[in-house]
Amino acid sequence: MEQVIIVGTGCAGLTAAIYAARANLSPLVLEGSQPGGQLTTTTEVENFPGFPEGIDGSELIMRMHKQAERFGARFLYGSVEEFEHREGINCVKVDQQWLETKALIIASGASARWLGLPRERELIGHGLTSCATCDGAFYKNVPVCVVGGGDSACEEALFLTRFASEVYLIHRRDTLRASKIMADRALTHPKIKPLWNSGLEAYLADDEKKMRAVLLKDLTTGATRELEVKCVFVAIGHNANTGPFAGKLDIDSKGYLAPKHGTSMNVPGVFAAGDVADQVYRQAVTAAGLGCAAAISAERWLAEQ
Numbered sequence: 001m002e003q004v005i006i007v008g009t010g011c012a013g014l015t016a017a018i019y020a021a022r023a024n025l026s027p028l029v030l031e032g033s034q035p036g037g038q039l040t041t042t043t044e045v046e047n048f049p050g051f052p053e054g055i056d057g058s059e060l061i062m063r064m065h066k067q068a069e070r071f072g073a074r075f076l077y078g079s080v081e082e083f084e085h086r087e088g089i090n091c092v093k094v095d096q097q098w099l100e101t102k103a104l105i106i107a108s109g110a111s112a113r114w115l116g117l118p119r120e121r122e123l124i125g126h127g128l129t130s131c132a133t134c135d136g137a138f139y140k141n142v143p144v145c146v147v148g149g150g151d152s153a154c155e156e157a158l159f160l161t162r163f164a165s166e167v168y169l170i171h172r173r174d175t176l177r178a179s180k181i182m183a184d185r186a187l188t189h190p191k192i193k194p195l196w197n198s199g200l201e202a203y204l205a206d207d208e209k210k211m212r213a214v215l216l217k218d219l220t221t222g223a224t225r226e227l228e229v230k231c232v233f234v235a236i237g238h239n240a241n242t243g244p245f246a247g248k249l250d251i252d253s254k255g256y257l258a259p260k261h262g263t264s265m266n267v268p269g270v271f272a273a274g275d276v277a278d279q280v281y282r283q284a285v286t287a288a289g290l291g292c293a294a295a296i297s298a299e300r301w302l303a304e305q
């Protein structure tokens with residue numbers, strides 16, 4: 001029986017691991033299907049306090065990982081397949097094996113949302129991706145596009161200017177949702193060409209089943225046209241990773257875990273932290289803060305038992 005199992009190794013999970021380990025709880029941390037979480041798919045993180053020159057997302061995660069290990073956190077590769085609360089014990093099934101724990105901190109994060117167009121699945125990895133840092137370098141001196149109008153879309157577009165000949169920023173409205181600093185940077189970059197009030201109608205592949213172009217729709221006139229791009233980077237937000245907990249824990253109308261108060265969920269000993277339970281802020285530093293809060297709440301709850 002574990003004292004604490006932490007699900008996820010993004011900012012929230014690793015911060016929870018640092019705090020739980022320092023509280024001598026020897027937490028078992030499950031790495032999940034995307035170890036390190038979303039920060040490992042970003043480039044420079046400029047707004048995490050303490051790094052005035054910025055820090056690479058993966059480097060920041062690596063440092064948190066080391067810090068948690070230093071205090072005795074244990075790590076296990078694997079994703080939660082099922083969750084059950086049995087007679088006061090929280091149980092998670094990982095690789096077909098049930099693990100038992102008193103406290104469970106869920107920091108399973110969020111995954112990229114897709115447009116839901118035909119042929120999406122088969123084109124992923126063949127000119128369709130949600131990660132510019134992972135795939136941007138494959139598209140040197142060719143036109144690419146980014147779909148979305150938030151901070152992620154601007155960040156992806158700016159990163160892609162290092163490689164692509166031009167970066168079309170396709171947004172369904174005529175103003176960006178992104179923060180002013182990111183929007184200004186993107187819109188003043190000579191390689192970034194915003195296409196306002198535009199939606200993607202279809203992905204167009206070549207004979208080798210690689211992205212050739214997209215069918216664009218002008219959402220004000222309804223007119224459609226082809227736009228030649230070698231890769232589409234989708235940056236339209238994320239869905240909370242709540243799969244194994246659906247029907248067992250409170251989930252709000254938008255699909256996020258909904259704590260009863262603070263980070264405490266509706267089941268005793270279960271706590272939620274980070275993007276899986278935050279549809280408002282979704283920042284690295286708020287995820288870290290919530291991870292800290294969840295670990296302190298778990299520690300206090302364990303002490304009360």
Ligand code: NAP
Pocket residue numbers: 046047115147148149150151152153155172173176177178235236237238280281282283
């Ligand atoms: P987001 O802020 O939710 O933006 C998603 C964008 O995608 C919006 O512009 C939205 O359009 C568009 N969109 C959503 N569904 C769509 C669809 N079906 N078709 C076409 N467009 C669609 O998501 P995000 O950019 O991933 O950012 C998430 C959070 O992380 C935010 O809080 C952001 O501040 C933060 N973040 C921060 C940084 C940074 O500080 N450097 C970097 C990345 C992310 P509408 O605008 O019309 O809704």
